[in-house]
Amino acid sequence: MLQNILLAVDGSGRSEQMFLTLLELPALQGRRVNVTALHVVSPQVSAEQMNDKRVVGQNILGQTTRTLNLSSDFSYSAVLKEGDPKDIVVKTAAEVNPDLIIMGSRGLGRIQSILKDSVSQYVFQLTSTPMLLVKEDIYLKKLNRVMVALNASEPSTQRLKFALSLMQGLKGGQLLLARVTEGKDQPANPEKDDPVVAAAINEAKKQGVAYKTYFGTGDVGREICRLADEANADLIVLGSPDRRPTIARGLPDLDRLLGNSISDYVRVNASCPVLLARTIGER
Numbered sequence: 635m636l637q638n639i640l641l642a643v644d645g646s647g648r649s650e651q652m653f654l655t656l657l658e659l660p661a662l663q664g665r666r667v668n669v670t671a672l673h674v675v676s677p678q679v680s681a682e683q684m685n686d687k688r689v690v691g692q693n694i695l696g697q698t699t700r701t702l703n704l705s706s707d708f709s710y711s712a713v714l715k716e717g718d719p720k721d722i723v724v725k726t727a728a729e730v731n732p733d734l735i736i737m738g739s740r741g742l743g744r745i746q747s748i749l750k751d752s753v754s755q756y757v758f759q760l761t762s763t764p765m766l767l768v769k770e771d772i773y774l775k776k777l778n779r780v781m782v783a784l785n786a787s788e789p790s791t792q793r794l795k796f797a798l799s800l801m802q803g804l805k806g807g808q809l810l811l812a813r814v815t816e817g818k819d820q821p822a823n824p825e826k827d828d829p830v831v832a833a834a835i836n837e838a839k840k841q842g843v844a845y846k847t848y849f850g851t852g853d854v855g856r857e858i859c860r861l862a863d864e865a866n867a868d869l870i871v872l873g874s875p876d877r878r879p880t881i882a883r884g885l886p887d888l889d890r891l892l893g894n895s896i897s898d899y900v901r902v903n904a905s906c907p908v909l910l911a912r913t914i915g916e917r
Contacts, residue, residue, distance in 0.1 A: 638668045642737035645694045648768045649736045650701045660803030668709040671698045674719040720756040739767040764911035781810035781867040797871045801843045810865045814850040814857040855899030874910045
């Protein structure tokens with residue numbers, strides 16, 4: 635489970651709100667959690683402007699500390715760093731080794747992410763740490779309905795276990811099992827005849843977690859977003875391929891970035907927060 639969390643804060647309050655929403659889950663209550671709140675001051679033209687931005691950054695971290703209002707059960711640190719926000723977030727993640735990065739996202743598409751220098755897209759590419767992205771235009775709700783996208787991979791099994799762990803002890807909570815097949819129809823009785831779905835249902839039953847299944851065919855990213863809207867999901871847990879560059883970690887992997895990507899589509903178009911991971915808890 636989550637024991638070490640990095641909050642990338644920018645003054646919008648989105649990361650802080652998402653973190654506090656997570657803390658409402660019974661599964662996270664009573665745990666010793668290490669929290670690092672990070673704000674990055676970008677380089678400025680003059681020393682005077684840089685000093686002004688440092689003051690603004692300190693004020694943002696002060697507001698973050700007051701908003702979180704964490705008890706002594708938490709290990710908390712507020713960190714102000716200077717430099718390119720993209721690089722600093724990646725470097726800080728390597729230093730503190732978090733189980734999860736929470737940060738805001740403008741919901742930019744792939745081309746826009748390149749042209750507008752998206753911090754979240756860059757960090758998503760260059761770290762293997764699971765990321766919880768919160769778009770600036772969505773309404774944050776209590777996490778009662780968590781959707782996990784299922785497929786036949788081992789990472790999918792890990793994501794299911796993570797989603798189930800979030801649901802432990804949550805009264806009225808429901809795990810939403812989404813199974814989308816591309817290019818073929820679902821079996822007549824997918825809850826029994828689809829081994830991926832049957833195994834997920836069996837695991838939910840063993841852990842006493844209420845569940846509901848959702849099925850779709852066609853474009854996987856679009857279908858996941860459609861099913862999430864239909865189910866009124868509060869969070870999507872989704873896998874992502876390793877997007878780190880094969881040539882150099884310091885350069886965007888444009889071939890992968892511009893290719894078809896389920897995770898890219900969902901992070902941009904979903905109407906709820908999206909947790910992107912490769913293998914949660916096993917990096």
